[in-house]
Amino acid sequence: MRTYFARQHYLIDYALAALLRRKTRNLGLLLVYILLVFLFASVLLLSQGLRREAAILLQDAPEITVQRLVAGRHDLLPIQDLEILRRIRGVGEVRGRLWGYYYDPVAKANYTVMAAPERNLANDRMLIGAALAGVRQLGVGDVLSLRAADGTPALFKVAEILTSTSELLSADLMLVSEAAFRTLFQLPPDRYTDATLTVRNPREANLIAQKISLALPSSRPLLRSEILRTYHAVFDWREGLTFLCLAPLLLAFLVLAWDKAAGLSPEEKREIGILKAMGWETGDILRMKLWESALLSLTAFLVGYLLAWWQVFHNGGRLFAPVLRGWSVLYPDFRLTAAVGLDQILVLLAVTTLPYMIATLIPGWRASITDPDAAMRG
Amino acid sequence: MLTGLFPHLRKATVALGLLAVLLLLFTLTLADSAWHTGQTHHAANRALVRELGLTDLSLFTEARYTRHPSQTDRHTAFQDHPAALEHFPTGSLMLPPQLKFAP
Numbered sequence: 001m002r003t004y005f006a007r008q009h010y011l012i013d014y015a016l017a018a019l020l021r022r023k024t025r026n027l028g029l030l031l032v033y034i035l036l037v038f039l040f041a042s043v044l045l046l047s048q049g050l051r052r053e054a055a056i057l058l059q060d061a062p063e064i065t066v067q068r069l070v071a072g073r074h075d076l077l078p079i080q081d082l083e084i085l086r087r088i089r090g091v092g093e094v095r096g097r098l099w100g101y102y103y104d105p106v107a108k109a110n111y112t113v114m115a116a117p118e119r120n121l122a123n124d125r126m127l128i129g130a131a132l133a134g135v136r137q138l139g140v141g142d143v144l145s146l147r148a149a150d151g152t153p154a155l156f157k158v159a160e161i162l163t164s165t166s167e168l169l170s171a172d173l174m175l176v177s178e179a180a181f182r183t184l185f186q187l188p189p190d191r192y193t194d195a196t197l198t199v200r201n202p203r204e205a206n207l208i209a210q211k212i213s214l215a216l217p218s219s220r221p222l223l224r225s226e227i228l229r230t231y232h233a234v235f236d237w238r239e240g241l242t243f244l245c246l247a248p249l250l251l252a253f254l255v256l257a258w259d260k261a262a263g264l265s266p267e268e269k270r271e272i273g274i275l276k277a278m279g280w281e282t283g284d285i286l287r288m289k290l291w292e293s294a295l296l297s298l299t300a301f302l303v304g305y306l307l308a309w310w311q312v313f314h315n316g317g318r319l320f321a322p323v324l325r326g327w328s329v330l331y332p333d334f335r336l337t338a339a340v341g342l343d344q345i346l347v348l349l350a351v352t353t354l355p356y357m358i359a360t361l362i363p364g365w366r367a368s369i370t371d372p373d374a375a376m377r378g
Numbered sequence: 379m380l381t382g383l384f385p386h387l388r389k390a391t392v393a394l395g396l397l398a399v400l401l402l403l404f405t406l407t408l409a410d411s412a413w414h415t416g417q418t419h420h421a422a423n424r425a426l427v428r429e430l431g432l433t434d435l436s437l438f439t440e441a442r443y444t445r446h447p448s449q450t451d452r453h454t455a456f457q458d459h460p461a462a463l464e465h466f467p468t469g470s471l472m473l474p475p476q477l478k479f480a481p
Contacts, residue, residue, distance in 0.1 A: 012389075016389040016390060058435075067449070073451075110440070116430060129436070168423075231448070306403055309407050325438075326444070328440040338407065340411040
């Protein structure tokens with residue numbers, strides 16, 4: 001066993017010396033390799049982190065949300081419909097929600113305005129998200145003037161800024177009292193934006209949604225499972241699209257690696273011929289080549305992955321923020337909790353390292369089975 | 379470089395040592411992820427979701443249908459006028475809601 005390890009040690013020594021002999025070329029390859037792994041791992045980790053965050057946070061989303069549709073468009077829900085929903089067997093608590101959007105021409109941003117009855121806010125007080133406070137440079141006690149639906153100014157004093165740790169949920173939120181909401185949007189007192197309900201037996205959610213569709217034919221029930229599925233699909237899709245954009249980079253790298261590894265230079269062929277003439281076996285040459293490619297590709301994979309991990313979970317994924325942000329003015333400043341799926345990382349490892357190792361081994365094997373004399377003569 | 383500082387060190391020892399450090403860091407990232415799985419620091423945010431009945435993350439705030447993708451219809455992105463094209467960058471990068479009772 002000791003001899004085996006000593007032998008491997010010498011082979012690694014030799015492989016490193018061979019790599020260092022072509023220092024510039026191999027260093028360039030290593031840097032490109034690291035960049036490739038970094039980009040793919042960043043997308044993978046960011047999507048995984050967001051998927052997990054959405055799954056954790058939205059597991060407490062309303063079991064069923066009921067919207068009213070008129071001519072295929074979302075309409076306000078009459079208060080009488082809440083009573084009809086309460087009468088459906090299996091339905092627990094029914095709450096009417098008041099929420100909407102307010103476009104602020106000053107910041108050129110859309111805010112989500114919500115009534116928060118549990119907060120017992122005075123009619124001229126509001127709670128705002130941290131990103132909104134940042135964009136409008138507001139602090140506690142400052143006054144924000146909004147334009148009500150009837151054109152009159154509505155003044156609100158900032159009572160509190162929602163904690164920055166909740167920014168992924170509340171970046172653009174503006175919480176007001178129910179009366180203030182109705183005044184701001186000139187909403188009749190017998191209308192709600194939509195309704196949320198709890199279900200006594202969660203396994204019956206689907207059945208109850210069907211009952212709702214029968215009881216209120218012009219309504220649309222949205223299940224919590226659909227919300228979770230939507231988010232899963234959103235991040236899967238984005239991940240796929242970004243991978244598609246990165247695919248040319250991967251192909252370019254594969255061509256580069258193939259060119260570097262497959263086309264053994266005459267010196268490398270002569271080197272292998274000399275080794276064979278000195279008594280090296282084909283197996284030793286293959287092992288040396290394997291070490292050479294493994295050292296390079298594993299180092300690139302680990303460095304690229306670790307950089308991506310730091311970038312996504314400790315630097316807020318700033319590199320990919322523009323992709324997520326689009327034209328948004330308000331963008332949450334969030335820290336994702338580390339979420340790494342070992343299976344996906346192993347797939348990434350296989351996709352990025354195996355082709356390179358194979359591309360290095362095959363020409364090495366070809367050169368090592370030729371006659372040493374022929375190999376040395378080129 | 380290290381072999382220059384420590385002449386008795388072989389190149390292979392240095393390379394394997396570096397690789398071992400990188401592998402250790404890699405394992406630590408996996409352990410960190412596993413450790414966070416059992417954490418309950420989302421409690422305050424989950425309470426906010428329960429209190430307000432929130433349905434969406436405020437990640438894409440540029441258009442109404444991207445701010446609340448779970449609450450929109452498949453055609454919302456094209457609602458401005460007949461034959462309207464969807465033009466927000468986020469909208470072109472996300473799937474429509476996955477609804478069972480969707481129109």
